[in-house]
Amino acid sequence: MTLQTPSFSPGLEGVPIAESAVSLVEGEAGRLTYRGYSIEDLTQPGVSFEEVVALLYDGELPSVARVEEIRKELHDNRVLTPEQLEVVIQVGKITHPMFALQAATAMLAPRDNDFEPKVQTVQERGLRLIAKVGHLVGIIAQARAGRPYDGPFIGESFAGMMLRMLTGKEPSPLHVRVMNALLILQADHSAGNASTFTARVVTSTKAEPEAVVAAAIGALSGPAHGGANEGSLRLFQQIGDPKKAEQEIQRLLDDKFKIPGFGHRVYHVKDPRSKVIQTLAAEVIEPGSEIADLYEIALTVEKVATARLGDRGLYPNVDLFSGCVFAALGIPTDFFTPIFAASRTAGWMVNMKEQWESGNRIFRPSQIYVGEQARDFIPMAKRG
Ligand SMILES: CC(C)(COP(=O)(O)OP(=O)(O)OC[C@H]1O[C@@H](n2cnc3c(N)ncnc32)[C@H](O)[C@@H]1OP(=O)(O)O)[C@@H](O)C(=O)NCCC(=O)NCCS
Incomplete structure (x- = not known):
């Protein structure tokens, strides 16, 4: 019997890990x-x-x-x-x-x-x-x-x-x-x-x-998962001035910097959570406040990064705007x-x-071994 080895999918992309109804x-x-x-x-x-x-x-x-x-x-x-x-x-x-x-x-x-x-x-x-x-x-x-x-x-x-x-x-x-x-x-x-x-x-x-x-x-x-919400707000604070945002984001993208709050493994359109967060932002961010400036920077990030990366299926995720809303709540x-x-x-x-x-079978995936084949042990005294 020959066992079929499934092909390797880095990051398990496209590999189902469970049947779920949640x-x-x-x-x-x-x-x-x-x-x-x-x-x-x-x-x-x-x-x-x-x-x-x-x-x-x-x-x-x-x-x-x-x-x-x-x-x-x-x-x-x-x-x-x-x-x-x-x-x-x-x-x-x-x-x-x-x-x-x-x-x-x-x-x-x-x-x-x-x-x-x-x-x-x-x-x-x-x-x-x-x-x-x-x-x-x-x-x-x-x-x-x-x-x-x-x-x-x-x-x-x-x-x-x-x-x-x-x-x-x-x-x-x-x-x-x-x-x-x-x-x-x-x-x-x-x-x-x-x-x-x-x-x-x-x-x-x-x-x-x-x-x-x-x-x-x-x-x-x-930072590739939950930490991106902190990362995006810190980036906006670092940019500081909404007028400088466009130039700064262009430069960061030229340098291949990964914008926190942007891109997703599964969503290749704008993350629906980010749209809901924007409606919340409209309710809690006070016009003219420091957070309103940060939110304006976030909108510029969205505009510039979408123009450059949208055709590759990269759009804002939940974390692009969530930090501004958390900050507006005083968190x-x-x-x-x-x-x-x-x-x-x-x-x-x-x-x-x-x-x-659903049975709870232990996860035990396999690997593709790329190391040395079995070889003879050399005692310390003979290793030179
Ligand atoms: C979410 C994320 C981890 C998904 O990772 P992934 O599916 O493995 O995708 P990759 O990191 O391989 O990215 C694929 C390509 O898009 C680019 N890309 C992905 N996210 C990017 C981002 N936020 N800014 C700029 N470029 C980005 C990568 O540089 C890569 O380009 P390349 O093919 O030229 O090397 C990734 O988009 C990311 O790191 N985003 C920023 C962190 C973030 O917001 N995380 C919260 C997710 S809810």
């Missing part, structure tokens, strides 16, 4: 749907992150009672023990918030380590983690800013809690609405993106949910990716559940 990215149409519902509909005013968590888990739009159930789960399970709180505060002071979040998430894991006997709790454990990761981001933000711990209030929503803890201010209803939309937009993006794939690989080893999320946070931290730049992680924890955990339900 979300669908349609690269040519520029469409993203969760359980069949468009992100444009799901980010309408009035839709909460909690509602979308229910949709992602259940596969159907939730009733009022079901949203209330999920809201209560996320509300009641966000508390930490005093010992956990102390560790998060300390780790938040010494490293980048993404690494602090990764360490803090791993620390929430149980003392034993074998998830298979506990697989019936996969949804319960996932919801607990979604609740806690949002809270962890807030704690790390307070620790990093040197503010005392001021944890969730009774009745505070997930978005409201995160925003207040991140900014140190009571958020306006508009800002809470926009925060909900940002969390919803980033909650899932098919099974094949780097961090969700990581989550699935770690799930396949029967690891605990905290290990799954901690690993996925590591994958998300890189510090190095917390853009941790917020992404808090929202994507929902997608990771729903993917974990789906994978267990």
Whole structure:
């Protein structure tokens, strides 16, 4: 019998890694749907992150009672023990918030380590983690800013809690609405993106949910994935003056610089999330403000880079404009990716559940060996 060796696809481009019914990215149409519902509909005013968590888990739009159930789960399970709180505060002071979040998430894991006997709790454990990761981001933000711990209030929503803890201010209803939309937009993006794939690989080893999320946070931290939202805002700040933007972007593209917030493996049209983010930008960016200048630079980046790269299928992705909206909400730049992680924890955990339900075979792909053939060992004394 001859075994067919599949051809090597760098970056696993075009290689399916799972059968999934959670979300669908349609690269040519520029469409993203969760359980069949468009992100444009799901980010309408009035839709909460909690509602979308229910949709992602259940596969159907939730009733009022079901949203209330999920809201209560996320509300009641966000508390930490005093010992956990102390560790998060300390780790938040010494490293980048993404690494602090990764360490803090791993620390929430149980003392034993074998998830298979506990697989019936996969949804319960996932919801607990979604609740806690949002809270962890807030704690790390307070620790990093040197503010005392001021944890969730009774009745505070997930978005409201995160925003207040991140900014140190009571958020306006508009800002809470926009925060909900940002969390919803980033909650899932098919099974094949780097961090969700990581989550699935770690799930396949029967690891605990905290290990799954901690690993996925590591994958998300890189500038080619989640870190691009920080990168794009920093680039706009570096350019500084909207009048210089065109010339500067032309120069960067001449130098083969990869513009953060631009290009995508799957989308070859403008990322639908970036269009939704632009409608949010119009609501929260104050004309004449410093952020309005940064947003103008972002628009110039879009114009110039699209003119140069659009015919190669490269267009703005979610991260080109998201940084400006986060900044308009008063969120510090190095917390853009941790917020992404808090929202994507929902997608990771729903993917974990789906994978267990579909057999959870361990990922063990192959390689194409290009090294030396077996050869004789030479003792040290004879190596010259
Ligand atoms: C998203 C991304 C990682 C996809 O990577 P990929 O599918 O492996 O595509 P590649 O990096 O191989 O890029 C293909 C070509 O497009 C170019 N390209 C891709 N993204 C580019 C960008 N943002 N700016 C300029 N050129 C870009 C590459 O230089 C490459 O050109 P070449 O063929 O002449 O070498 C990549 O577009 C990128 O790094 N973008 C910036 C980071 C970012 O915004 N990430 C968030 C994604 S949501």
